[in-house]
Amino acid sequence: MFFQVDAAQPTVQPEAIFSIGSLTVTNAMMLGACITISVLVFFFVASRRLKLKPTSSQSFLEMMVEAFLGLIEQITGNRKAAEQLLPLIGTIFLFFGISNLITLIPGLASITYNEVPLFRSPTNDFNMTFTIALGIVLLSQVMSIKSFGLFAHLGKYVKIKEVVAGFRQGFGKGLISIIDFAIGLLDVVSELAKVLSLSLRLFGNMYAGEVLAAVLLGAFAFAVPTVWLAMNVLVGVLQAMVFGALSAAYYTQAVKQMEEVTGEALPV
Amino acid sequence: MQFILDTLGKIGFEWQMALFNLINFLILFWILKRYAFGPVMKVLKQRHKEVSDSVENIQKAKTELQMSQQKSQQLIDEAKVEANGVVEAAHEHAKKLSGTMKEKAKEEIELLISQAKKNIDIDKEEMREDLRKETAQLVVAAVEKVIGEKFDKKKDEAFISKMVSSIK
Numbered sequence: 001m002f003f004q005v006d007a008a009q010p011t012v013q014p015e016a017i018f019s020i021g022s023l024t025v026t027n028a029m030m031l032g033a034c035i036t037i038s039v040l041v042f043f044f045v046a047s048r049r050l051k052l053k054p055t056s057s058q059s060f061l062e063m064m065v066e067a068f069l070g071l072i073e074q075i076t077g078n079r080k081a082a083e084q085l086l087p088l089i090g091t092i093f094l095f096f097g098i099s100n101l102i103t104l105i106p107g108l109a110s111i112t113y114n115e116v117p118l119f120r121s122p123t124n125d126f127n128m129t130f131t132i133a134l135g136i137v138l139l140s141q142v143m144s145i146k147s148f149g150l151f152a153h154l155g156k157y158v159k160i161k162e163v164v165a166g167f168r169q170g171f172g173k174g175l176i177s178i179i180d181f182a183i184g185l186l187d188v189v190s191e192l193a194k195v196l197s198l199s200l201r202l203f204g205n206m207y208a209g210e211v212l213a214a215v216l217l218g219a220f221a222f223a224v225p226t227v228w229l230a231m232n233v234l235v236g237v238l239q240a241m242v243f244g245a246l247s248a249a250y251y252t253q254a255v256k257q258m259e260e261v262t263g264e265a266l267p268v
Numbered sequence: 269m270q271f272i273l274d275t276l277g278k279i280g281f282e283w284q285m286a287l288f289n290l291i292n293f294l295i296l297f298w299i300l301k302r303y304a305f306g307p308v309m310k311v312l313k314q315r316h317k318e319v320s321d322s323v324e325n326i327q328k329a330k331t332e333l334q335m336s337q338q339k340s341q342q343l344i345d346e347a348k349v350e351a352n353g354v355v356e357a358a359h360e361h362a363k364k365l366s367g368t369m370k371e372k373a374k375e376e377i378e379l380l381i382s383q384a385k386k387n388i389d390i391d392k393e394e395m396r397e398d399l400r401k402e403t404a405q406l407v408v409a410a411v412e413k414v415i416g417e418k419f420d421k422k423k424d425e426a427f428i429s430k431m432v433s434s435i436k
Contacts, residue, residue, distance in 0.1 A: 012280050013279075023284050023288065029292070035296075036295055039296060039299060040295075043303040044303050046303075046304070047304060047308075050311050052314060052315055061304070065309065087305045088297065090300060090305050091296055094300065122292075125280065127281055127282060127288075128289040130276065130281055131286040131290045131293070
């Protein structure tokens with residue numbers, strides 16, 4: 001049919017563009033680096049013109065920061081903690097938001113090098129989502145160790161103390177403490193699952209979006225892909241927000257008990 | 269561990285790419301912290317401080333205005349009370365003064381009237397004396413004509429005094 005277009009199905013792995021020694025530079029890495037450079041230039045210029053009486057561009061920047069701050073504050077429930085977490089979670093919002101939306105720019109995917117698309121969304125690369133998710137979970141673990149101490153932190157997962165104390169109180173309580181012990185071990189799995197769920201959710205959504213866009217483009221070249229791309233704008237923003245919000249929630253969850261114990265704000 | 273890496277490798281995980289992505293993200297994090305979120309938060313806080321300072325100053329000015337209004341009202345009230353006192357005192361003084369003046373004027377008038385009366389009495393007496401004298405002279409002149417004899421000074425005076433005493 002005339003309105004069907006042959007669209008190549010995206011691969012799970014990003015395509016290699018060139019190599020520097022043993023490092024293979026992929027199209028996702030290319031776009032990731034381009035986004036970082038653009039953001040660097042934009043904010044370097046914008047931050048030099050910040051005034052107390054804002055211009056329209058500064059107002060936009062401030063609105064964005066306030067929106068991020070509001071969202072983080074809703075998760076942490078503390079303004080000071082939200083201000084401290086803002087650089088980390090704000091970076092996730094911004095970088096993943098731009099990454100999710102940038103490939104929707106018409107024509108960007110058509111730029112090729114040796115018949116390989118030169119740009120691919122960094123969030124459409126499992127390496128990126130997995131690394132950041134792993135980083136977030138590790139960071140929350142490190143902060144938990146920092147606040148509770150290594151043994152107290154390990155005690156959250158290996159509850160031997162509770163088992164001993166339970167059996168001292170009686171056989172029944174001892175049995176219940178064994179269940180607690182098993183739950184503690186399951187928490188280790190839950191921590192690992194956090195990494196996978198966080199990274200695969202974003203990667204899966206972005207990858208599936210591209211696959212579906214290619215399928216729709218193959219079946220109905222006009223109208224339907226347009227609607228799909230419009231919906232992808234919403235999905236892109238939403239997925240970036242979900243990743244950032246969950247990162248903030250995991251972090252807050254890990255150090256919240258510390259805050260309750262010491263009364264100090266969240267460390268970043 | 270190898271199993272995990274193999275499984276992750278099937279969905280495209282490669283540690284070198286992951287490391288590159290991590291470094292890329294950390295650079296972005298540093299840039300945004302230094303050039304975006306840090307300065308914007310600083311400006312927001314500065315503005316927030318200025319706004320709260322301004323609101324505080326307005327509140328302070330309002331309180332001061334209210335206080336000065338109260339103070340001025342108090343001064344006005346005090347001035348009114350004082351003015352009323354002064355006016356009342358003036359009224360009292362004026363009343364007293366007018367009373368004294370009236371008394372004085374009355375006294376003066378009475379004095380004038382009594383003096384005038386005295387003068388009138390003196391004038392009356394003088395007139396009466398003159399009239400008597402003239403009447404006596406007329407009588408003498410008439411008697412002289414009737415008797416045809418000229419009275420000498422001695423007779424004349426004796427006659428006049430006789431006449432005057434008879435007229436009295």
